[in-house]
Amino acid sequence: MSPAEKAAQLGSYWADERDSDQVIAPMQDTLSAGRRSFETVAADGIGQLTRVFGTRPVTAEEGRRQLAEAQRFLLTGTRLGIPALAHEECLTGFTTLGATVYPTSLAWAATFDPEAVHAMARRIGGDLHGVGVHQGLSPVLDVVTDYRWGRVEETLGEDPYLVGTLATAYVSGLEQSGVVATLKHFAGHASSRGGRNHAPVSVGHRELRDLVLVPFEMALRLGGARSVMNSYTETDRVPAAADRWLLTELLRQEWGFEGTVVSDYWAVPFLQAKHRVAGTVAEAARLALHAGIDMELPDLIGYARLDEDDPDPASTRADVDTALRRVLRQKIELGLLDRGWEPDPTGPAPELDNADNRAVARRLAEESVVLLANDGILPLAPDASGRVLLVGPCADDPGCLMGAYSFPIHVLARHPELGLGIEVTSLPEALRAELPQAEIAVLPGTPLVDADPELVAEAAEAARDSDLVICVVGDRAGMFGAGTSGEGSDAPGLELPGHQPELVEALLATGTPVVLVVVSGRPYALGRYLDRTAAVVQAFLPGSEGAPALARVLTGAVNPSGRLPVQVPASPAALPHTYLAPPLGQDGDKISNLGIAPAFPFGHGLSYTSFELSGPTLDADQVPVDGQLTASVRVANTGERAGATVVQLYADDPVAQVTRPVQQLVGFARVELAAGEAAVVDFTLHADRFSFVGVAGERVVEPGEVVLSTGHSVGDLTGSASLQLVGATRRTGPGRELVTGVAVTREG
Template sequence: MSPHLLVDTTKPGWWSDGVERIPVPTTTDADTHDTGAAIWRDPSRPAEERIDALVAAMTPAEKLAQLGSHWADHRSPDEVIAPMQDVMSAGRDTFEGAVRDGIGQLTRVFGTAPVTAREGMAKVQASQQHLLTRTRLGVPAVVHEECLTGFTAYQAAVYPTSMAWAATFHPELVREMAHAIGTDMAAVGVHQGLSPVLDVVTDYRWGRVEETLGEDPYVVATLATAYVQGLQEGGVLATLKHFAGHATSRGGRNHAPVSMGVRELRDLVLPPFEMAVKVGRSASVMNSYTELDHVPAAADRWLLTDLLRGEWGFTGTVVSDYWAVPFLKAKHGVAATVADAARLAVHAGIDVELPDLAGYAQLDLDDPEVAADVEIALRRVLRQKLELGLLDEGWTPAEPVDVDLDSPRNRDIARRLAEESVVLLADDHTVLPLSPATSRIAVVGPCVEDPAALMGAYSFPLHVLPRHPGLGLGIEVAPLPEALRSELPGTEVVVRPGCPLVEPDTGQIAEAVEAARDCDVVLAVVGDRAGMFGKGTSGEGSDAPGLDLPGDQVALVEALLGTGRPVVLVVVSGRPYALGAFVDRAAAIVQAFLPGSEGPGAIARVLTGSVNPSGHLPVQVPATGSALPHTYLAPPLGQDGDKISNLSIAAAFPFGHGLSYTSFEVSGPVLDATEVPTDGAVTATATVTNTGERAGATVVQLYAADPVAQVTRPVRQLVGYARVHLEPGAGAEVTFALHTDRFSFTGLERARVVEPGELELSVGRSLGDLTGSATLTLTGPLRRVGSRPVLTTDVSVRAIQEVAG
C-alpha cells in the first residue's frame, strides 16, 4: 500500500486516500432492492421494457440522482484543477450523503489524487458496492475520467498533446493511441473518458490551444473521429468537447463570450462535431462554458437538442462541463437561482450534471414540463448504463489488481507519435542532422532539464502531482540533455538555463552566451511550460497576452544568435509563437508541440537524424505577434497584402508546412472529369516521389478554392490529405475521391448548399508549397445538401515505382 493511501483504524471497514473516506460495505441493508425479481436487471428482456420498469420503480429523488455525479474531492482554494473549483466545491456533501438515493456518475476517482491502479480500483469497488448494497435500487454508477494526453492517472503513460497528434496527420496512429487509452481505462473500471477536444483554433493566444487539433476543421474532424473510434473500441465512451465555440472566445481569453455569425459557426466550428457524431458514433457530448450571441451553450436548446439530436441524430448523453449548470446563474446571469439554472439546462438538453449533483437535485418534478425533460434525460442515462452492462443481474465491479498503465505498448505508441509530430520548420543544411563528431553542444533554455515541460496541462504529472512534490512525475522521463547524450555518446553536452521562463533575467543570459561561445553548436530550447489557471504559460486559463515567446526568451535567442555560433532553435510549446525574426538567422528551427513522456528522445533522434522529421504544421506559425487573431482560413479581406493596414499578418511558416532530411516532389492533380454536376463526384490524383537519398514521410495535401461565391469563402481550404512514407527513389499515386458535398458551404439563406461554378483544386506539401492545380466546373442548379452529407474525402495510395537500386 502506498504512503498516500491511509487506513482509518478509528472506523473499521473504512479507508481514506487523503481526499474523502469511503465506506467499504460488509453487509446488505435490509431495505435494499430484491435483485432477483427486478425486470430491469434481466438482459433477456427488451431494452425499453427494462428502462420502463426501472423508471417506474424510482422515486423523484432517485430519478434526479441519476442525472448527477459525486466528486470525492476536498482541497484548499489554491489547489484548483477546474474553474472556480474553490467556490463551487464549498459545502459538498459526504459520499454517503450524496448517494443516499443513488448517483449517476462518479467523478475522477483516479484523477483527483495520486492512487495506483490497484488502489483506484479498490476505491471504485468500494463506491460501487455501496451503491449496489446500500441504496434502495442498487444502480451502479458510470465512472468518468479525463484522458486527453492519456489516462489522467498516477503512473500512467503521458502521450503527446492533441496539437502534436495533429502535426502527425496520421489518423490511424491516433486511433491506435486512443484504443490503448481505452483498454487501460476499461481495465480499471472506468466507463467514460472526457475527451477528445474538437475546438477549432481561431486565436493562438487562447491557453487551451495545446488541447486542440489545430485550425483546420477537416484535420480536427478526421483526427478527433479517429480518437473517438479508438477509445470506444477500447471499451470507454468518448465525450466530444466543448460544444460549441469554446476556442473562439473574444481576445483568446478563457470563458469569454463568442462573437460569431451562423456561417462561421456552421462551416468552421461545427463540422468536427458533426463528423464525430455521424461517423465516429460518439456516445457523449459536453457543452462549452461559453456563450454564443449572448446565449450560454448550457442553456441553448437549439444547439443541444434541435441541432445535435434533431439535425444530426445524436442518441447518446450530453454531460455538463464542470459546474456549467450553476454557472448559468453565477457567470451568465440568465437564471435567478441554481434551481432555475437547472431547469434551463435540462430543458436545453443536458442530461448529466458534472462534477456534482447541485442544480439538478433542486428540480421540481411537480412541474409537468420539468418532469417531462427529466424523464427524457433519465431514459438516456439509463439506456447508456444498460448498454454498458451496469444494469444486468449479477454485475459487480472488478476486483482490484495491478495494472501497468505505462506499459511497453503504451511507450511504443507514445514514442511513434512523438517522433512523427516533430516539425522541421527551417534548415540551412549546415548543422542538422547533428554529427556524432561534434565536440561540444550547448543546450540552453529555461526548461531544458525539466521533462514535465514537454507535457500537456491535462497530463497527471502537471494536473495533479504539483500538489504532491514528493512523488515526482510518477513515471520515468529523461530530460532532453540526457536524451542527447544517449544519442551522441562522444559529444559533451553543456547545459545552461539561459533565463527564467517568465521572470526577468538576472544574469543567466550572459552565462549562457559565455558557455555557447565555447561550443560547436547551440540548441536554444524555448517555449512553454504548461499549467492550469495561470500556473503555466500554456493550458486552461493560462492565456497569452501576445505571441512573442514568454519572458525574456526572445532576448535569450537574440543573444545566442549574436555569438556567431550556429544556433538550432527548438520550440517546445503548446501554441505557435512568432518566429519571423529568427527565420533567416538560425541554422535550423524545430517545432515540437508538447510531445509527452517520449518527447525528449523523439526530439533528440530528430536532431541527430536517426529519425527523419515528418511532422507538418496544423496551425500557422506567425511572423510577428502584433496582428491578431488570424488563421489561414480567412476570406480575401482577411488576408495579408494590398497595403491596407500597417500590421502584417503574413505567416513565418504556413499551414501544412514541414521539411525533411530527404526531398519530395508532388505533381498533379489530374482530375477524372473537368465538369461534374452539383450532386456528382470527382477524383483528383496527385503523384509524390521521394527524390532524396533516405526514406521519409510527407503529407500530400489537397486544397480547394472557390473564387466566386454568394458569400465570402476562404481563399483556400484543405479538402483532403494523406501521409505517405516512401523509400529513396520511390513514388506513389495519391487519389482523392471527392463528392461535391465536400465543396458545400452555408449560403445566403443559412442552408448548406453546393453552388455551380468554377473551383480550383491544388496539391502540394503545404499551403505555401502548392505545386500544381486544376480547374473543376460544377454544373447544374444550386443544390441544398440533405441531412446526410458526405463528410469525408476517401484517399487511396498506390505505389507506382520500385525503390531505386
C-alpha cells in the first residue's frame, strides 16, 4: 500500500450537503472538510462512511442504494478495492428517517433492567445490519457528576456499576447483531467543570479509576465492544485525543483491548483549534495517531496531512502501520475483505418502525416511569368522569418525549414539513384513550422558555374549574442551545427551565389537586413543590411510546416500577452532587448554609403495591481478601396487585486508607412478584467488588470491616450486616471480578 492508500484507510467521508448554519456536530461549519466529491476524496480508498442514513432524510431503501453505490466505487474504482465501514448514531434507536425512537439512556437506566436494554440493542442492531451499517456510535458510558451538563439525558446515571451493567447489556446486544459497538466518551466527558459542554475535567487519579473508567472496563471485558471513541475533554491539561496513557497504555496494554479507537467528530483538528497543543493540523494528526486514535471521524482532514513537515517520518510510518492493521483486521472480522463480497442489498429494506420494535420501546418506556410521590390520588380510576386539565409546555408536544440524538430532533428540526417522521401518539390522545369518560381540556400554560403571563393566568382560571390538574413540565431536547437538554444545551441551574416554575406555582395556588409530571433529560429541583402536589411522576424522555406509557401509569394499567438512576435535588443550590460523595461531601453537621440533601435519593421509586424487604443474611462473617460470599435478601409483595421492585445492595467501608463513598451500589435485581408472592435474591460478591484505588495509586482490597445494606433506595435502607475482610492488603489486577452474581428463587 502507498502512504496515501494507508492514510485513506484511517479516515472517513461525510457527504455533508447542509448549509453552514445547519450543524449537528460541534464546530461543523468551521472544521468540515467541505463539499468535496466522494470520488475525489476516496480516490485512494476510504476507511469509513459517515452517516449515509443519518445526515438528511432518506428512506431505508434510498440509504441502502446510496451506500451500495459508494461501496461499488471503492470496489471497482480504486486500486485496492477495499470496502468502507459505514457508521451511524444509534443512541435512542437507529438515527434515521422512519425508525423507532426508543427512550433515552437515562430512561433505560431508570428501568434497572439489563434484559430489556439487551432486547432493545438487538432490535437496533438488527435494523442497522439490515441496511448495511457496520458500526453504531453508542452507548454513552459517561458517569453523571453534575446534572447541569446538557448530555445527562444520554447517560445511564450517576452510579458506575449501574452504568457498566446496562452498558454491557446494550453492547452485547449490538455486537450479537453483527454491529460494532462504540463506547463513548473515553474518558471523563460528564465530569466537566461547571457541567459545561467541552469544558476541562478536574478529577484525580482515584476518581478517574473508581468512578469514570469502571463502566468502560466492564463493557469491554464483559460486553465485547470492538470500538472506543475519545472524549472531547482534557484531564489535568492533557486532551483525551492526545493522551497516550489513556488510549494506549491503559486501554490496550493494561486492559488488552484489540479493537479500534475512533475520534469523536473533529477531535483531531480540535487539538490545534481548541486545545492548542499543536501548531498545525498535521501536527495534531500525528499527536492523535501516536496517542492511539486509529480512525479519524467524520472527515479525512488531519490524517491526510500526516507527512507535512514531519520531523520523524519513521515514527509516523510505524504509527500508521499499527493503526492500519487494527482497521483492516476489523474489516476482515466483518467479512468486508472476503472473496466475492458484494455491496448490493438483497430483498426489501427492513421496516424500521415495526411492531416488534414498538413493543420493546413500549416495555422500556413503561418500566422507566418513576412514581416519586403519591398521596393516594394515583392511579386514576379508568371510569373517572370529572374535568381534567392537562396543562404545560410538554403536555401536547410529542417532540418533548424524545432525546437530542433521535432523528426527529437531531435532523428533522430542519425539515419541519416532515414532522416527526413517524407516528407518535400525543399525551392528550393517550389519556383520552385511558380515561374515556373524563372531560380532558388541554392548555399550554406557558411557553417552554419564554414568559407569557396571559397563558399562566388562563391556565390558573381553567384549573379552578377542574377536578384535577395534570401539569406536564420539563424539557424539549435540542443541540447547542436549540433545546433545554442535549449536547451543548447545558443548564445554568436546576430550576425547571424558563417560566415553568411560575406556571406550577399558579396551579398549586388554585387548591385543585395537581399531579406534577416531569418529562426531562435531567433531574430538576422539585423540593419547593412537594408538600403541595398530590403526586409527582418523573419520565426521562421516554421516546415514541412515551405518551401511552405515561397514560397507562397514571391510570394504573401499568404499575410503576422505575427507579431513579440520578437523585432529584431538593434545592437548585445542590451543585454539584451525587450520592457517591464521601462523608465530607454529604449533607449534615451544619457545615454549610447550603443544604444538598436530595428531595428523592438514588434508587427511589414508588409502586401501587407494597414491598417488604429484609436485611441481608450473609453466608460468612469473615471473608479472605481474595474470597467471596453470598448475601441473601427476602423480598415480598405485601400489596394487592402484581408489581416489580428493584432490590438494591449497598456497601459501606467505614475505615479505609482513602475517603470512600458513604454507600455504594454493589448489586441490584429487578424482581416481578404477584400479589402475596415472595422470593429470595442471592447476591454473590467476590472481595474484588470492595476494591478501590489506594494511597499508592494502585487498586487494592484492604482488610477490615465492610457493611452490606439492602434498601428500596440509598435513602431507605431496610437492614444491614457486617463482615470482615481478612488477610494482608491485596493488589488486584486488570482481571479482577467486576460483577455481582444474582440469582432469584421464588418461594413456594
